[in-house]
Amino acid sequence: MLWEVMGLASKREGAKISALEAKTNWKLEDAQGDIRELQHEIEQLNLMVKALATICQQNGVFTENQFKDLVDFIDIQDGVLDGKSKKEVQPRTCPKCNRQNQRLARKCMWCEADL
Ligand SMILES: [Zn+2]
Incomplete structure:
Protein backbone atom coordinates (compact mmCIF):
# COMPACT_ATOMS: atom_id res chain seq x y z
CA MET A 1 0.00 0.00 0.00
CA LYS A 84 25.40 54.30 -26.74
CA SER A 85 22.69 56.88 -26.37
CA LYS A 86 19.93 56.19 -23.90
CA LYS A 87 16.39 56.82 -25.03
CA GLU A 88 15.10 60.11 -23.76
CA VAL A 89 12.45 59.50 -21.14
CA GLN A 90 9.48 61.74 -21.85
CA PRO A 91 6.90 62.23 -19.10
CA ARG A 92 3.33 61.41 -20.00
CA THR A 93 0.81 64.22 -20.10
CA CYS A 94 -2.65 63.45 -18.76
CA PRO A 95 -5.35 64.02 -21.43
CA LYS A 96 -7.83 65.10 -18.74
CA CYS A 97 -5.88 67.43 -16.41
CA ASN A 98 -2.77 68.10 -18.56
CA ARG A 99 -0.39 67.33 -15.67
CA GLN A 100 2.83 65.33 -16.08
CA ASN A 101 3.09 61.66 -15.05
CA GLN A 102 5.82 59.07 -15.21
CA ARG A 103 6.30 57.61 -18.68
CA LEU A 104 5.12 54.11 -17.73
CA ALA A 105 2.14 55.23 -15.64
CA ARG A 106 -1.23 53.83 -16.72
CA LYS A 107 -3.36 56.13 -14.60
CA CYS A 108 -2.83 59.81 -13.87
CA MET A 109 -1.43 60.25 -10.35
CA TRP A 110 -3.31 63.58 -10.04
CA CYS A 111 -6.82 62.78 -11.30
CA GLU A 112 -6.66 58.98 -11.86
CA ALA A 113 -7.72 59.27 -15.52
CA ASP A 114 -6.51 56.49 -17.86
CA LEU A 115 -3.35 57.52 -19.72
ZN1 LIG B 1 -4.88 63.77 -14.83
Whole structure:
Protein backbone atom coordinates (compact mmCIF):
# COMPACT_ATOMS: atom_id res chain seq x y z
CA MET A 1 0.00 0.00 0.00
CA LEU A 2 2.69 2.45 1.00
CA TRP A 3 4.65 1.67 -2.16
CA GLU A 4 1.54 2.18 -4.30
CA VAL A 5 0.85 5.59 -2.72
CA MET A 6 4.48 6.61 -3.15
CA GLY A 7 4.37 5.42 -6.76
CA LEU A 8 1.27 7.53 -7.46
CA ALA A 9 2.81 10.55 -5.78
CA SER A 10 5.98 10.24 -7.81
CA LYS A 11 3.93 9.86 -11.03
CA ARG A 12 2.07 13.06 -10.16
CA GLU A 13 5.33 14.85 -9.41
CA GLY A 14 6.74 13.54 -12.68
CA ALA A 15 3.74 14.91 -14.59
CA LYS A 16 4.15 18.27 -12.85
CA ILE A 17 7.84 18.36 -13.72
CA SER A 18 7.08 17.48 -17.37
CA ALA A 19 4.48 20.25 -17.58
CA LEU A 20 6.92 22.70 -16.03
CA GLU A 21 9.65 21.65 -18.48
CA ALA A 22 7.28 22.13 -21.43
CA LYS A 23 6.32 25.59 -20.17
CA THR A 24 9.97 26.52 -19.60
CA ASN A 25 10.94 25.30 -23.09
CA TRP A 26 8.11 27.34 -24.60
CA LYS A 27 9.30 30.49 -22.75
CA LEU A 28 12.90 29.82 -23.80
CA GLU A 29 11.90 29.42 -27.47
CA ASP A 30 9.85 32.61 -27.21
CA ALA A 31 12.85 34.51 -25.77
CA GLN A 32 15.14 33.11 -28.46
CA GLY A 33 12.66 34.29 -31.11
CA ASP A 34 12.64 37.77 -29.55
CA ILE A 35 16.46 37.84 -29.58
CA ARG A 36 16.57 36.81 -33.27
CA GLU A 37 14.04 39.54 -34.08
CA LEU A 38 16.08 42.17 -32.20
CA GLN A 39 19.31 41.05 -33.91
CA HIS A 40 17.57 41.40 -37.27
CA GLU A 41 16.39 44.92 -36.37
CA ILE A 42 19.89 45.90 -35.18
CA GLU A 43 21.40 44.66 -38.44
CA GLN A 44 18.82 46.63 -40.43
CA LEU A 45 19.58 49.79 -38.40
CA ASN A 46 23.32 49.20 -38.84
CA LEU A 47 22.81 49.01 -42.60
CA MET A 48 20.72 52.21 -42.66
CA VAL A 49 23.26 54.17 -40.57
CA LYS A 50 26.14 52.98 -42.80
CA ALA A 51 24.22 53.94 -45.94
CA LEU A 52 23.33 57.39 -44.55
CA ALA A 53 26.89 58.05 -43.32
CA THR A 54 28.36 56.93 -46.66
CA ILE A 55 26.09 59.10 -48.81
CA CYS A 56 26.68 62.11 -46.53
CA GLN A 57 30.45 61.63 -46.76
CA GLN A 58 30.29 61.14 -50.54
CA ASN A 59 28.32 64.38 -50.91
CA GLY A 60 30.65 66.36 -48.66
CA VAL A 61 28.08 66.85 -45.87
CA PHE A 62 30.71 65.79 -43.33
CA THR A 63 34.01 63.92 -43.09
CA GLU A 64 34.46 60.65 -41.21
CA ASN A 65 36.19 62.53 -38.34
CA GLN A 66 33.40 65.10 -38.11
CA PHE A 67 30.92 62.23 -37.96
CA LYS A 68 32.89 60.51 -35.17
CA ASP A 69 33.12 63.81 -33.23
CA LEU A 70 29.35 64.29 -33.55
CA VAL A 71 28.71 60.69 -32.40
CA ASP A 72 30.86 61.35 -29.29
CA PHE A 73 29.10 64.70 -28.71
CA ILE A 74 25.68 63.01 -28.79
CA ASP A 75 26.94 60.00 -26.78
CA ILE A 76 28.12 62.15 -23.84
CA GLN A 77 24.77 64.00 -23.59
CA ASP A 78 23.34 61.16 -21.44
CA GLY A 79 26.28 61.60 -19.06
CA VAL A 80 28.37 58.57 -20.09
CA LEU A 81 30.71 58.20 -23.08
CA ASP A 82 29.93 54.51 -23.66
CA GLY A 83 29.16 54.22 -27.37
CA LYS A 84 25.40 54.30 -26.74
CA SER A 85 22.69 56.88 -26.37
CA LYS A 86 19.93 56.19 -23.90
CA LYS A 87 16.39 56.82 -25.03
CA GLU A 88 15.10 60.11 -23.76
CA VAL A 89 12.45 59.50 -21.14
CA GLN A 90 9.48 61.74 -21.85
CA PRO A 91 6.90 62.23 -19.10
CA ARG A 92 3.33 61.41 -20.00
CA THR A 93 0.81 64.22 -20.10
CA CYS A 94 -2.65 63.45 -18.76
CA PRO A 95 -5.35 64.02 -21.43
CA LYS A 96 -7.83 65.10 -18.74
CA CYS A 97 -5.88 67.43 -16.41
CA ASN A 98 -2.77 68.10 -18.56
CA ARG A 99 -0.39 67.33 -15.67
CA GLN A 100 2.83 65.33 -16.08
CA ASN A 101 3.09 61.66 -15.05
CA GLN A 102 5.82 59.07 -15.21
CA ARG A 103 6.30 57.61 -18.68
CA LEU A 104 5.12 54.11 -17.73
CA ALA A 105 2.14 55.23 -15.64
CA ARG A 106 -1.23 53.83 -16.72
CA LYS A 107 -3.36 56.13 -14.60
CA CYS A 108 -2.83 59.81 -13.87
CA MET A 109 -1.43 60.25 -10.35
CA TRP A 110 -3.31 63.58 -10.04
CA CYS A 111 -6.82 62.78 -11.30
CA GLU A 112 -6.66 58.98 -11.86
CA ALA A 113 -7.72 59.27 -15.52
CA ASP A 114 -6.51 56.49 -17.86
CA LEU A 115 -3.35 57.52 -19.72
ZN1 LIG B 1 -4.88 63.77 -14.83
